Amino acid sequence: MKSNRPVNLSLGMVLEVNMKSPVAMASILHRISGIVVFLLIPVLLYILQGSLASEESFNYVKDTILGGFIGRFVLFVALAGLIYHFFAGIKHLVMDFGIAEELKSGRAFASAILAISAFFIALAFYWVVLS
Structure with missing residues (x-):
């Protein structure tokens, strides 16, 4: 007899299953970026x-807070979260119009969003942290 009861999966198994699907990754990252x-x-x-x-406080923020690695890193994390959340939000808006709702096109769209976001996040990293 086949049991249809739910099975409790460990966190490792849940992550293993979800990391294979770009749609699941895009959804999870969209939620995480919104929280960040x-x-x-x-x-x-x-x-x-x-x-x-004031001018003095501006110079303090510019030199001390944003001049150090921690300040720049916090700024980068916020910018990366905004970038990803923006592109994933556009994906959801497009899907609300009935575009790319099928499995194959949804996977392709999610993969494209992940790639586009990664490109712009890399540019933001170069701009904020490295320059």
């Missing part, structure tokens, strides 16, 4: 507030 952007908004607003207070 949401959590970094107060930090970015604090930096913006400090940069707008």
Whole structure:
């Protein structure tokens, strides 16, 4: 007799199954990028507030906070989250119009979004961290 009961999978098995599907990866990364952007908004607003207070505070933010590796890395993480969330959001909007809803085209669209986002995130890394 075949059992149709649900099976509890370990986290390793869940990740193994989902890493094979670009659609699942795109969905999970879209959620993670939204959380990252949401959590970094107060930090970015604090930096913006400090940069707008006076000329001295602007120079402090520019030289001390964004001049160090940690500040640039936080800025890069926020920018990477925004980039990915933006492109994945466009994917969802296009799919809301009924385009690329089939399995094959959905996988191709998700793979394209992952590749496009990776390209622009690499450009952002070069611009923010390396330059």
